[in-house]
Amino acid sequence: MKATIITIGDEILIGQIVDTNSEWMAQELNKIGVDVYEIISISDNREHILSAFAKAESQSDIVLMTGGLGPTKDDITKKTICEYTNDTLVLNQDVLDHVTQLFAKYVKDAMVDMNKDQALVPSQAQIIKNDFGTAPGMWFENNGVIFISMPGVPFEMKEIMLSGVLPRLKAMPGLPFIHHRTILTAGQGESTIATRLEDWQNNLPASIKLAYLPSLGTVRLRLSSKGMDKGHILKSVDDQIKELYLLIPDIIVGESNEEGLVDQVSRLFKEQNKSLATAESCTGGKIANLITEIPGASQFFKGSTITYATASKVDILGIDETLIDKYSVVSHEVAEAMAVAAKKKFESNYAIATTGNAGPSKGDSDAPVGTVYIGIATEDESFALKFMMGNHRERVIQKTVNKAFELLQKELLKKGGQ
Amino acid sequence: MKATIITIGDEILIGQIVDTNSEWMAQELNKIGVDVYEIISISDNREHILSAFAKAESQSDIVLMTGGLGPTKDDITKKTICEYTNDTLVLNQDVLDHVTQLFAKYVKDAMVDMNKDQALVPSQAQIIKNDFGTAPGMWFENNGVIFISMPGVPFEMKEIMLSGVLPRLKAMPGLPFIHHRTILTAGQGESTIATRLEDWQNNLPASIKLAYLPSLGTVRLRLSSKGMDKGHILKSVDDQIKELYLLIPDIIVGESNEEGLVDQVSRLFKEQNKSLATAESCTGGKIANLITEIPGASQFFKGSTITYATASKVDILGIDETLIDKYSVVSHEVAEAMAVAAKKKFESNYAIATTGNAGPSKGDSDAPVGTVYIGIATEDESFALKFMMGNHRERVIQKTVNKAFELLQKELLKKGGQ
Numbered sequence: 080m081k082a083t084i085i086t087i088g089d090e091i092l093i094g095q096i097v098d099t100n101s102e103w104m105a106q107e108l109n110k111i112g113v114d115v116y117e118i119i120s121i122s123d124n125r126e127h128i129l130s131a132f133a134k135a136e137s138q139s140d141i142v143l144m145t146g147g148l149g150p151t152k153d154d155i156t157k158k159t160i161c162e163y164t165n166d167t168l169v170l171n172q173d174v175l176d177h178v179t180q181l182f183a184k185y186v187k188d189a190m191v192d193m194n195k196d197q198a199l200v201p202s203q204a205q206i207i208k209n210d211f212g213t214a215p216g217m218w219f220e221n222n223g224v225i226f227i228s229m230p231g232v233p234f235e236m237k238e239i240m241l242s243g244v245l246p247r248l249k250a251m252p253g254l255p256f257i258h259h260r261t262i263l264t265a266g267q268g269e270s271t272i273a274t275r276l277e278d279w280q281n282n283l284p285a286s287i288k289l290a291y292l293p294s295l296g297t298v299r300l301r302l303s304s305k306g307m308d309k310g311h312i313l314k315s316v317d318d319q320i321k322e323l324y325l326l327i328p329d330i331i332v333g334e335s336n337e338e339g340l341v342d343q344v345s346r347l348f349k350e351q352n353k354s355l356a357t358a359e360s361c362t363g364g365k366i367a368n369l370i371t372e373i374p375g376a377s378q379f380f381k382g383s384t385i386t387y388a389t390a391s392k393v394d395i396l397g398i399d400e401t402l403i404d405k406y407s408v409v410s411h412e413v414a415e416a417m418a419v420a421a422k423k424k425f426e427s428n429y430a431i432a433t434t435g436n437a438g439p440s441k442g443d444s445d446a447p448v449g450t451v452y453i454g455i456a457t458e459d460e461s462f463a464l465k466f467m468m469g470n471h472r473e474r475v476i477q478k479t480v481n482k483a484f485e486l487l488q489k490e491l492l493k494k495g496g497q
Numbered sequence: 498m499k500a501t502i503i504t505i506g507d508e509i510l511i512g513q514i515v516d517t518n519s520e521w522m523a524q525e526l527n528k529i530g531v532d533v534y535e536i537i538s539i540s541d542n543r544e545h546i547l548s549a550f551a552k553a554e555s556q557s558d559i560v561l562m563t564g565g566l567g568p569t570k571d572d573i574t575k576k577t578i579c580e581y582t583n584d585t586l587v588l589n590q591d592v593l594d595h596v597t598q599l600f601a602k603y604v605k606d607a608m609v610d611m612n613k614d615q616a617l618v619p620s621q622a623q624i625i626k627n628d629f630g631t632a633p634g635m636w637f638e639n640n641g642v643i644f645i646s647m648p649g650v651p652f653e654m655k656e657i658m659l660s661g662v663l664p665r666l667k668a669m670p671g672l673p674f675i676h677h678r679t680i681l682t683a684g685q686g687e688s689t690i691a692t693r694l695e696d697w698q699n700n701l702p703a704s705i706k707l708a709y710l711p712s713l714g715t716v717r718l719r720l721s722s723k724g725m726d727k728g729h730i731l732k733s734v735d736d737q738i739k740e741l742y743l744l745i746p747d748i749i750v751g752e753s754n755e756e757g758l759v760d761q762v763s764r765l766f767k768e769q770n771k772s773l774a775t776a777e778s779c780t781g782g783k784i785a786n787l788i789t790e791i792p793g794a795s796q797f798f799k800g801s802t803i804t805y806a807t808a809s810k811v812d813i814l815g816i817d818e819t820l821i822d823k824y825s826v827v828s829h830e831v832a833e834a835m836a837v838a839a840k841k842k843f844e845s846n847y848a849i850a851t852t853g854n855a856g857p858s859k860g861d862s863d864a865p866v867g868t869v870y871i872g873i874a875t876e877d878e879s880f881a882l883k884f885m886m887g888n889h890r891e892r893v894i895q896k897t898v899n900k901a902f903e904l905l906q907k908e909l910l911k912k913g914g915q
Contacts, residue, residue: 089708092533093677093721094524099515101538106512115510117545120519120536127535150688151709152698193688211889232711234889259511270568270611280570290507291569293650301513357803363789364782367803371781374857374890382809385775385785385801387794391843395800395813425809439792471629471652472792 080254081116082108083135087146087156088231089122100145100236107245112254112305113141123147128159136224141248146231148214150193156228157201157217164221166201171215174198174206178213204228207243211235216243257305258312260320261292263340264300264330265485269293272300272327279319279326286312287319297332297481332485333492340484341369347491348379348429353458355487356425357383358396358417360408361435361451365480381425386417392434396420409434409446414454414463422456429490430456431483435468437475451479457490498672499534500526501553505564505574506649507540518563518654525663530672530723531559541565546577554642559666564649566632568611574646575619575635582639584619589633592616592624596631622646625661629653634661675723676730678738679710681758682718682748683903687711690718690745697737697744704730705737715750715899750903758902759787765909766797766847771876773905774843775801776814776835778826779853779869783898799843804835810852814838827852827864832872832881840874847908848874849901853886855893869897875908 084104090096098120105115116139121127128147135142147156161167175198182190197213200206207216207227214230216239227244229236248254264272269291273280280289286306292299302319304312324331333343348355357366367383370376386392389408393400398416406412417432435451436444448470454463466482468475502522508514516538523533534557539545546565553560565574579585593616600608615631618624625634625645632648634657645662647654666672682690687709691698698707704724710717720737722730742749751761766773775784785801788794804810807826811818816834824830835850853869854862866888872881884900886893 089706089721090710091520092523092536093527094520094522094533095710095719097515097517097520098536102509102512102515104512105510109511115512116540118510118516118536118538122534149709149711151691153706153708191688191692193691234892270609273569273611274609288507288571290571291567292508292513293567301508303507303511359782363794364785364801364803365789367782368786371783371803371805372891372894376781377805380805382805382813383782383801383803384813385782385789385803387785387789387798387800388843391800394844395802395842424813425806426812473790474652476790 080112080141080251081114081139082141082143083116083139084118085131085135085142085144086118086120086231087123087128087144088120089153091120091146092122100231100233103233103237104143104145104240107240108143108248109257109259111245111249112257113248114257123153123155125155125159125162128156129163132159132163132221132226136222139224141225141227143227143229143244145229145236148228148230150197150213157199160204160217160219160226160228161201164201164203164219166203166219168199169202171198171200171206174200174215177208177215181213207239209235209239210242211238218244218247255305255307256309256312257303258316259301259303260316261299261301261334262320262323262331263297263333264327265297265332266330267298269298272298272330275327276323279322283319284315287316333488340481340488342373344484344487344491345370345373345376345379347488349375351491351494353428353491353494354379354381354425356381356421356427356430358421358430358432358454359383359385360387360392360417360433361437362433362476362479362483363387365476366431366433366483369480369484381427384421384424392417396424407444407446409436409444409450409452411452411463411465414452415456415461416454418454418456418463419461422461428458429487431487432456432463433479433483435466435475435479437468437479438470438472449475451475451482453479453483453486455486455490498530498559498669499532499557500559500561501534501557502536503549503553503560503562504536504538504649505541505546505562506538507571509538509564510540518649518651521651521655522561522563522658525658526561526666527675527677529663529667530675531666532675541571541573543573543577543580546574547581550577550581550639550644554640557642559643559645561645561647561662563647563654566646566648568615568631575617578622578635578637578644578646579619582619582621582637584621586617587620589616589618589624592618592633595626595633599631625657627653627657628660629656636662636665673723673725674727674730675721676734677719677721678734679717679719679752680738680741680749681715681751682745683715683750684748685716687716690716690748693745694741697740701737702733705734751906758899758906760791762902762905762909763788763791763794763797765906767793769909769912771846771909771912772797772799772843774799774839774845774848776839776848776850776872777801777803778805778810778835778851779855780851780894780897780901781805783894784849784851784901787898787902799845802839802842810835814842825862825864827854827862827868827870829870829881829883832870833874833879834872836872836874836881837879840879846876847905849905850874850881851897851901853884853893853897855886855897856888856890867893869893869900871897871901871904873904873908
């Protein structure tokens with residue numbers, strides 16, 4: 080079953096917002112066996128919406144669209160749906176009641192006509208309830224193709240998808256089983272790996288697709304397969320993964336399917352009932368921030384100090400000032416001392432620390448731009464490692480964050496394996 | 498001049514990555530007066546790439562594409578360009594020299610044939626140098642339409658756009674002037690504002706387009722206009738903005754054009770030569786993280802403590818334990834004390850603190866999910882404010898972060914205005 084996603088809104092085409100809706104929808108659709116054939120982003124323009132509907136209808140079984148459902152004049156999706164399907168807008172009492180309730184509960188202003196217009200829906204559309212907002216989801220068909228219209232506000236769209244769209248699509252007959260497995264490698268580049276895997280890749284069954292996904296020092300190898308015979312698919316992909324482990328054992332660091340590296344590390348902390356603190360300088364809280372985005376982080380995350388200024392490394396973490404004077408603030412010794420101090424201050428089992436120079440200009444140290452030290456304190460030991468992360472500020476930070484999680488994962492897996 | 502952006506890669510359609518390239522390209526193209534008509538995301542599939550090329554060519558003057566230029570077999574963009582333009586791949590010596598140099602400098606592995614293939618380019622394409630990677634940018638024409646192909650790695654694409662694409666597009670004749678101004682409002686909903694502005698909106702000149710952009714407690718009103726007469730456009734938009742200030746003075750909190758709220762606050766700190774520290778609980782370092790993403794943050798940002806566990810509020814920040822016992826960790830008193838403690842610990846001029854319950858379950862306090870206190874310490878005073886941020890974890894955090902920057906902005910503007 081093939082889907083086209085249409086995101087509607089001028090703000091996407093002028094680059095005012097990043098379209099994260101498509102990514103999320105694509106992910107969820109893939110999980111239930113719906114192929115996303117194309118993602119189209121267009122403006123709030125009648126002709127363009129109509130032509131996108133026609134194109135999507137011609138190439139897919141399901142068309143999912145977001146955006147253009149606000150109460151103001153620039154939002155024209157509902158009107159245009161009516162024009163496309165030869166329908167008219169009618170008042171839906173359930174939606175009106177819901178909007179009225181939302182206003183009574185959350186909004187201080189009185190309801191205006193425009194809010195009531197949110198309850199106008201195409202007469203042939205089935206309503207999908209939007210618990211978090213005034214614009215309902217709508218499900219209709221045209222020439223046998225399913226169309227689903229949802230608001231563009233991400234958390235409203237997600238709720239509608241999870242409660243009203245995905246369960247219904249999943250129940251439809253004929254959905255194939257889709258299976259992805261992704262091997263995470265580190266230490267060699269895409270082309271070197273591809274050369275090592277050339278014979279294997281040439282002999283891959285046609286039903287299995289391979290992709291190389293390079294990202295900041297790691298390359299993920301994704302195997303994908305789909306079909307109606309779930310057992311066969313699972314086994315054939317598993318067989319190939321086993322071969323990979325035999326062919327490139329030196330560079331495989333794990334599997335990363337649904338679960339990203341941050342999730343993996345978080346799960347390991349919870350499973351092992353250990354806690355973590357961070358002391359961040361050049362990463363500016365990004366490590367802590369990624370951890371606390373995960374619900375339940377408070378189970379293992381104690382906290383962090385972000386000591387951006389050199390003086391605060393002394394005052395807040397209690398790093399020995401002579402250490403900084405002797406080795407400089409960007410050094411092996413200071414990174415390790417920061418990790419040890421954070422572990423002690425926060426009374427955690429593990430701590431990770433970063434100090435470095437992300438650029439663009441040199442900071443409180445003479446270390447060249449891109450020099451980063453990561454310190455780690457475990458229950459048994461503490462140490463620091465030096466990395467040269469290039470000269471691109473954002474990348475230096477992101478690579479440091481990735482590397483920090485990689486180091487934590489390695490330490491936790493050691494323990495888990497014991 | 499109209500552009501279509503095509504992003505090529507299976508990883509987008511299965512939701513493995515968010516397509517941030519399109520947003521950035523759209524933004525930059527808009528700045529120089531190029532309209533983005535449509536963004537299309539497709540897989541690494543020959544037929545689909547060919548049909549996207551044909552569609553894009555039929556509807557635009559410029560086609561920008563990213564992705565599918567890696568050295569491995571799944572990347573087929575170059576081959577498909579040749580098929581579309583009746584061209585063949587030839588070895589480009591400049592690119593080969595560049596790839597060889599990159600390998601000598603950064604890569605430990607020996608170069609393999611696949612790396613040399615990066616120097617194969619369509620014979621009619623002009624090369625745009627890629628300083629950060631092995632896949633060059635390519636510029637070619639087909640039936641009078643400009644096609645530009647770039648790698649999908651964001652920082653490589655950005656460098657190619659900035660150095661080789663945008664300057665060349667900008668120099669082309671006939672580009673209109675595009676002008677956006679965005680007013681930031683707070684305190685009323687989209688529909689209430691629209692009702693207040695109905696007459697004004699009905700009388701807007703046809704050349705000016707209005708959009709409502711609601712986001713977590715704020716609504717931005719964006720006016721857009723374009724044409725060849727820059728002076729006239731600037732004045733006519735400015736006239737309308739002035740009217741807005743007369744019509745809704747009570748809810749306008751500022752303008753947010755290119756500059757987001759975080760940038761504004763950072764600029765104010767630098768201009769006023771003041772410093773900031775943060776003490777974050779429920780926001781988990783997100784405030785600090787947003788600040789440190791801005792180059793030059795070290796000029797005013799001293800650091801942060803993320804005290805996720807209650808005990809660490811006492812140990813690290815030195816909050817009086819009896820205060821927590823008496824008022825609970827999510828309270829007016831603790832938020833204010835955290836800000837005061839952070840200001841003192843980091844020796845900063847300002848400090849902002851967050852404590853709250855973002856959910857999904859209750860933490861170390863009895864406060865209902867969504868309760869947040871933001872504490873602020875300035876040079877003259879300290880206080881805390883209570884907010885109810887709803888029951889959606891991500892939103893609670895994001896709204897708290899926005900509100901914190903809003904409060905800082907307000908305090909700094911007070912000072913700046915004196």
